[in-house]
Amino acid sequence: MVQTAIEPQDFTGLRARRQALDAYWKQSVSGYALVRKHSAFIDHHLADSFEKSVPPGDGFALVALGGYGRQELYPFSDIDLMLLYDPAQKDELSPLVDAILYPLWDAGLEVGHGVRTLEECMVDASEDFFFRVAMLDARLIAGSSALFSRLTEMYKTAYIEGKRQEFLDDMLEQRAKRETQYSRHTYLLEPHIKESCGGFRDIQSMVWTAQVVFGLKDLNSLHEAGLLSQEELKKFEEAQDYLVRIRNRLHYLSGRKNDQLFFEHQEEMAKAFGFKNENNMLAVERFMREVYGHMQTVSVTTGLFFEHVLEVSGSEESSKAGKVLEPGIEIRHGRIHLSGSESIRSQSKLFMRLFYQAAKTGCPLHFRTRKTITANLDLVDDKLRNSRRTAKLFQAILVSAEPFRVLEEMLDTGFLPSYIPEFSRVASLAQHDVYHVFTVDRHLLQTIAELQKLREEESTIFAVVDMVHILFLAGLLHDVGKGFGHGHADRGADLARQIGERIGLETDELDTLDFLVRNHLFLSDTALRRDLEDEEFILRCAGLVNTTEKLATLYLLTIADARATGPTVWNEWKGALLLELYLKLALLLDRNDLSGHEQARGAELGAQWIREKVFELLPDAKEKDFDLFSDDYLLSFPPEVIVQHIAHAKKLEKQDVLFSHEQSQDSWSILVMTKDRPGLLAGIFGILALHNLKVLAAKIFTWADGTAVDTIEVSSAISETYDGQDWETMENELNLVIKQRFGLQHRLSQKLAPVRSKPQGVQQRLAAKVTIDNQASELYSVIEVFSKDRIGILYDITKTLSDFGISVYRARIGSKADQVVDVFYVLDYDGKKIESPAFKNELQQGLLYAVTNE
Amino acid sequence: MKKIEAIIKPFKLDDVKEALNAIGIKGMTVLEVKGYGRQKGHKEIYRGAEYIVDFIPKTKLEIIVEASLVDEIVETIRNAANTGKIGDGKIFVLPVEEVVRVRTGEKGKEAI
Numbered sequence: 001m002v003q004t005a006i007e008p009q010d011f012t013g014l015r016a017r018r019q020a021l022d023a024y025w026k027q028s029v030s031g032y033a034l035v036r037k038h039s040a041f042i043d044h045h046l047a048d049s050f051e052k053s054v055p056p057g058d059g060f061a062l063v064a065l066g067g068y069g070r071q072e073l074y075p076f077s078d079i080d081l082m083l084l085y086d087p088a089q090k091d092e093l094s095p096l097v098d099a100i101l102y103p104l105w106d107a108g109l110e111v112g113h114g115v116r117t118l119e120e121c122m123v124d125a126s127e128d129f130f131f132r133v134a135m136l137d138a139r140l141i142a143g144s145s146a147l148f149s150r151l152t153e154m155y156k157t158a159y160i161e162g163k164r165q166e167f168l169d170d171m172l173e174q175r176a177k178r179e180t181q182y183s184r185h186t187y188l189l190e191p192h193i194k195e196s197c198g199g200f201r202d203i204q205s206m207v208w209t210a211q212v213v214f215g216l217k218d219l220n221s222l223h224e225a226g227l228l229s230q231e232e233l234k235k236f237e238e239a240q241d242y243l244v245r246i247r248n249r250l251h252y253l254s255g256r257k258n259d260q261l262f263f264e265h266q267e268e269m270a271k272a273f274g275f276k277n278e279n280n281m282l283a284v285e286r287f288m289r290e291v292y293g294h295m296q297t298v299s300v301t302t303g304l305f306f307e308h309v310l311e312v313s314g315s316e317e318s319s320k321a322g323k324v325l326e327p328g329i330e331i332r333h334g335r336i337h338l339s340g341s342e343s344i345r346s347q348s349k350l351f352m353r354l355f356y357q358a359a360k361t362g363c364p365l366h367f368r369t370r371k372t373i374t375a376n377l378d379l380v381d382d383k384l385r386n387s388r389r390t391a392k393l394f395q396a397i398l399v400s401a402e403p404f405r406v407l408e409e410m411l412d413t414g415f416l417p418s419y420i421p422e423f424s425r426v427a428s429l430a431q432h433d434v435y436h437v438f439t440v441d442r443h444l445l446q447t448i449a450e451l452q453k454l455r456e457e458e459s460t461i462f463a464v465v466d467m468v469h470i471l472f473l474a475g476l477l478h479d480v481g482k483g484f485g486h487g488h489a490d491r492g493a494d495l496a497r498q499i500g501e502r503i504g505l506e507t508d509e510l511d512t513l514d515f516l517v518r519n520h521l522f523l524s525d526t527a528l529r530r531d532l533e534d535e536e537f538i539l540r541c542a543g544l545v546n547t548t549e550k551l552a553t554l555y556l557l558t559i560a561d562a563r564a565t566g567p568t569v570w571n572e573w574k575g576a577l578l579l580e581l582y583l584k585l586a587l588l589l590d591r592n593d594l595s596g597h598e599q600a601r602g603a604e605l606g607a608q609w610i611r612e613k614v615f616e617l618l619p620d621a622k623e624k625d626f627d628l629f630s631d632d633y634l635l636s637f638p639p640e641v642i643v644q645h646i647a648h649a650k651k652l653e654k655q656d657v658l659f660s661h662e663q664s665q666d667s668w669s670i671l672v673m674t675k676d677r678p679g680l681l682a683g684i685f686g687i688l689a690l691h692n693l694k695v696l697a698a699k700i701f702t703w704a705d706g707t708a709v710d711t712i713e714v715s716s717a718i719s720e721t722y723d724g725q726d727w728e729t730m731e732n733e734l735n736l737v738i739k740q741r742f743g744l745q746h747r748l749s750q751k752l753a754p755v756r757s758k759p760q761g762v763q764q765r766l767a768a769k770v771t772i773d774n775q776a777s778e779l780y781s782v783i784e785v786f787s788k789d790r791i792g793i794l795y796d797i798t799k800t801l802s803d804f805g806i807s808v809y810r811a812r813i814g815s816k817a818d819q820v821v822d823v824f825y826v827l828d829y830d831g832k833k834i835e836s837p838a839f840k841n842e843l844q845q846g847l848l849y850a851v852t853n854e
Numbered sequence: 855m856k857k858i859e860a861i862i863k864p865f866k867l868d869d870v871k872e873a874l875n876a877i878g879i880k881g882m883t884v885l886e887v888k889g890y891g892r893q894k895g896h897k898e899i900y901r902g903a904e905y906i907v908d909f910i911p912k913t914k915l916e917i918i919v920e921a922s923l924v925d926e927i928v929e930t931i932r933n934a935a936n937t938g939k940i941g942d943g944k945i946f947v948l949p950v951e952e953v954v955r956v957r958t959g960e961k962g963k964e965a966i
Binding site for chain 2: 528529530531532533571572573574576577580
């Protein structure tokens with residue numbers, strides 16, 4: 001390839017400059033070389049303009065600051081310039097400034113410029129932190145070197161000599177600020193190459209600090225001073241060069257000074273960096289994985305560096321002896337230390353023991369110990385990975401008070417992926433969508449952090465969990481199957497089982513781990529996508545989860561996973577749906593009546609059968625008519641009887657009430673059909689009592705069109721064989737009751753006066769009991785009344801219910817010897833369950849009064 | 855022009871979306887909302903802890919269409935969102951005065 005010779009002046013034209021950069025890019029000029037080249041061209045141009053216009057004498061110096069001072073000029077970086085002048089030559093200043101700056105502006109370059117005397121420089125530096133830092137990279141482009149060296153001397157005396165601690169404090173403060181600002185989720189998805197954790201600012205602040213505190217000029221001198229190992233230096237330089245290349249290309253692609261790797265750029269960048277879609281991974285995900293990996297290197301290396309600086313500059317004596325925690329491990333100044341760096345080479349068990357001590361004491365590992373761990377990871381072999389002792393320690397870490405902090409250290413040192421090789425597949429793995437804020441490995445750690453929080457927040461549910469260590473292990477491994485396309489849960493479950501076997505879990509622990517990982521999306525998928533009122537479906541879910549313990553474990557994992565994914569995945573709305581599902585399943589599993597629901601399933605099929613039968617018997621019926629009848633109703637009668645009801649219903653168009661009775665052995669079966677209205681049931685029971693009829697059983701139904709169909713089994717209270725029953729009067733009176741022209745209350749009290757005058761013992765009051773259950777049925781409150789049987793009792797109960805405005809939808813009247821157990825499925829006046837504790841209590845008292853007072 | 859607002863059960867969103875797609879409606883706004891009507895909230899007590907579900911999670915769709923399409927869309931949503939149980943939701947139809955597409959400045963029918 002023929003390299004085009006590019007003259008400096010070509011770079012004054014914006015277009016030409018970009019073309020030239022692109023040409024270099026295609027020639028694979030590496031990151032740093034490119035920004036240096038760019039910087040050199042600008043230098044050349046500026047020196048040229050300066051020499052042409054500078055007046056004679058020694059009064060002017062053109063100085064590059066900041067990034068330009070470091071000779072790092074990206075396509076759209078600001079060109080930070082300062083013209084330093086001797087106040088004696090102030091009059092000659094203006095034409096020189098014009099000659100330098102105008103061509104730059106004309107070329108459309110972003111120029112940050114300042115024109116200052118030495119004194120002004122010192123004043124500005126004292127006021128502005130960023131200018132103070134920019135001065136660290138000051139570099140003379142053209143003009144008086146004497147003036148420039150006076151500046152550097154003055155700066156050094158004022159801001160470096162004796163000011164090292166202040167400088168360090170400033171640096172750390174800025175670093176902490178960046179950490180809070182740029183760890184927000186938007187920057188995690190779309191990292192800011194300059195300001196995010198592991199970005200250029202981290203690199204620069206390390207280099208500046210090395211310069212100010214130790215007088216070390218560059219990375220190589222850091223290595224020579226023993227602050228960076230050969231290995232660390234190599235990795236760090238690689239990372240730095242990669243970031244430079246990204247920033248270069250990013251400016252070029254955005255066509256402006258942009259340092260944030262936005263979504264729209266990520267795909268294009270991936271292509272520019274030569275990534276392709278492979279093995280179920282998108283090119284952009286492969287690219288972002290590299291980016292995150294390098295930023296992680298920068299973040300860890302600079303973090304270790306600052307810990308070192310803090311220790312060196314700290315007032316505490318580092319020579320003070322530490323406390324030995326166990327052979328080879330001691331604690332000093334709240335940091336866990338390896339006693340001798342050699343010992344780990346002969347005792348690889350120390351790896352996990354160090355982390356175990358960190359978990360136990362709540363203290364972090366000392367940075368030098370962390371470095372030792374990273375440098376000796378080659379010792380983590382199959383023997384250690386299969387060691388039962390090490391595995392026990394690992395499990396103890398998982399259930400410690402702060403597993404997140406310790407696991408993060410394990411990940412940052414590289415120990416975690418060495419100990420669990422399956423984990424290295426997901427290291428720095430990015431998912432190119434707006435949901436997954438973290439890379440997979442960070443997401444897994446974040447899940448641990450969320451579980452840690454849930455331990456407090458949902459302590460009641462946490463108390464149900466029987467295998468806490470398995471829950472945390474599942475949290476750490478649930479996404480370990482990612483990065484190979486669909487089915488990550490199943491793949492992850494297989495991998496988790498493999499890991500579990502290696503660390504010696506028991507069969508039931510393995511099964512639970514497998515279950516949790518395999519189904520970690522089950523609850524959230526179900527809560528969002530399925531009808532939670534579909535009893536059969538809920539039942540099947542309960543069958544899958546099987547035990548309350550497993551359900552609680554899976555529920556907590558689900559919440560932690562969702563919260564750790566990102567703010568679009570978890571919100572209160574989804575939380576409410578998930579909670580609803582959880583409670584439905586929990587109550588079902590707690591009642592342990594899965595079999596009862598199997599019957600319900602059978603019942604549903606039965607109702608279908610009856611529906612078909614009735615359909616056969618009624619040739620002119622339309623399918624739609626059957627919507628009138630609930631399954632419950634259909635199951636309560638033979639098809640022939642239902643056909644009769646339908647026939648009777650036709651007559652109701654002409655009359656208010658339909659009343660019929662049928663003799664069957666020792667009892668009568670009474671059918672009352674009419675339009676449902678409040679107090680109807682009390683009226684019927686009242687009339688029955690008035691006519692000396694005892695209720696044996698009752699089926700109360702209301703069709704969807706409001707037709708009440710009540711079938712009541714009665715027998716004579718007088719004698720079993722009594723046959724003088726006056727049905728006609730009874731029917732007339734029932735008609736009057738329904739038309740509300742019958743004083744049932746006074747008639748009953750007159751009639752029953754002689755019966756009720758008998759003295760009553762205390763015992764009866766004690767025997768009576770009323771319960772109101774809102775859980776037995778999905779739709780109704782279930783009221784059960786236990787009391788001694790007597791004539792008119794049902795009237796009293798149903799009258800009381802009616803007075804409270806309560807509608808009875810179903811009733812089961814059971815009499816055993818002289819006791820009645822009456823069950824009513826009811827809703828209140830507003831068609832709701834009876835929830836209010838006050839109302840519940842009032843109703844209970846009312847009913848107790850009704851059944852005990854005569 | 856009319857605005858159709860439909861409050862539906864969250865799990866019915868996919869069904870409704872599909873049904874609307876089938877009749878040619880491609881654009882809508884979906885919101886996660888909470889509220890209650892006749893299907894009121896409830897309190898659950900589980901293992902001694904009280905869980906109050908006072909507002910029930912629902913999904914709200916908003917669609918702006920020409921008035922002539924309203925009946926078909928309402929019917930489509932109703933059919934797709936129906937489970938026959940309480941809490942299936944509601945559909946509101948409101949008049950819309952003007953629609954402007956931000957990018958081009960188009961107004962009215964063209965901007966829908």
